[in-house]
Amino acid sequence: MKLTFLGAAGTVTGSCYLIETENKKFLVDCGMFQGIGLEERNNDEFLFDPREIDFVLLTHAHMDHSGLLPKLVKHGFKGDIYLTPPTAALGEILLLDAAKIQENKFKEYSESMPYKSVTSLYDTLDSINTIAMFSSISFGEVKNIDKEIKFKFVKAGHILGAASIVIKVEDKVLVFSGDLGRVDQSIIERYEHINLEGFGKADYVIMESLYGGETHAHRDESIAKFTDVITRTLDSNGSVMIPCFSVHRTQELLEILKEAYTQGVIRDNVQTFLDSPLALRATRIYEQFSTYFNTSTEILGKEVVYDEAVQANKDNARYVPQNNRFYFENLKVINRYKQSLRASKKNNSIFIAGSGMADGGRILNHLSAGIENPRNTVLFVGFQAEGTLGRKIIDGAKNININKRNLEVKANIEIIRGFSAHGDTHALLDWLSSISLNDNAQIFLVHAEPDRSEAFDKILREDGYHSHIAEWKSTQEI
Known part of the structure; x- marks a missing residue:
């Protein structure tokens, strides 16, 4: 079994992780890269055949986690996209809006450079087709894909509907943090601690580290x-x-x-x-x-x-x-x-x-x-x-x-920088400490600029965790 880091590794945006077993291939998130020097990656071919992906697990509706789903569908993906009910509702309006932006970009580019052959990343029909593949799963509900794979969503407290994901694949347990919210959340309930009952202890934790080493003002x-x-x-x-x-x-x-x-x-x-x-x-x-x-x-x-x-x-x-x-x-x-x-x-x-x-x-x-x-x-x-x-x-x-x-x-x-919907070091450590880990469990840090993931990696190692900073396009045998 293999885990490949296809985005948000060494950078904040583009969250996408490919898990391959002998019988299945699936993604956790399929997000857009954002920012100078990174947006160009959105035009690259996928490093896998979208037609071979069986399903997608989506942590939340933000574009850096969901924005390339219509491209995935455009290029042949036919499976289910599992997400929470609020994420399905937000995902619908955001993906339709994203399609309009892509169509406008394509129009501007083709008019300014008519001698070049260009195609849009995706269009409104691709987003509509993507939304039709949404399959809502409530927080805490255990979904069995087959005899070897099951998962559940846990509240991540980032935005409405945002989830961490617990996945059992064969005999391994993986926990994806998604984007974790602050301890002092306002509108929505704060993140939940991870309960692994019915799954077993975690072998791998893939967690965001956007504010690793930092403490938010109240x-x-x-x-x-x-x-x-x-x-x-x-x-x-x-x-x-x-x-x-x-x-x-x-x-x-x-x-x-x-x-x-x-x-x-x-x-x-x-x-x-x-x-x-x-x-x-x-x-x-x-x-x-x-x-x-x-x-x-x-x-x-x-x-x-x-x-x-x-x-x-x-x-x-x-x-x-x-x-x-x-x-x-x-x-x-x-x-x-x-x-x-x-x-x-x-x-x-x-x-x-x-x-x-x-x-x-x-x-x-x-x-x-x-x-x-x-x-x-x-x-x-x-x-x-x-x-x-x-x-x-x-x-x-x-x-x-x-x-x-x-x-x-x-x-x-x-x-004013204090309105971030991401947790600081205290929140990240609190969330991680709630997870029952196997003795040799591995932590992979994603979704951060290098200096933040390096700072958090140091903290985790000093606390005795087996921590690693994920590298873009790297594959881990699990």
């Missing part, structure tokens, strides 16, 4: 800074523009803003605009799966207790339920593009819009209208990959180009 500190930046900007008669990821981060910020209005931290005459159709669809899905939520959280020093959330209307993209966890009276949802352009001209407002790295989406309308105003603030609350507009701005660019307009960066630039 979430309260990030919330306090977030509201402080907003109130200072509003008091100066400026607006706050927040490039934001559609899934989980937007919902987290809406929850914080709702409580900030409730406590009077933000004035009642200030409007917050949610200007992202994808984020609105994701928020609806979060409300559909409110049974996965924490029933209480602490925001701005106050415990907030929630009644069971009202489910969103799945058939109406413009509908926002007025009693749910994320809605508040001062929230204005923008649907149409022309509405976005009009709203971008409003003063003394808060704008939340995609994309999270400001390399596309409606945030460009707001940056174009407001980045030259020194009273305004651009507030980044997520990672900005090299080569993106967001990265250029936080690196101190004096001028930027949006839609062929040269703009001088005069607005204040603020960065």
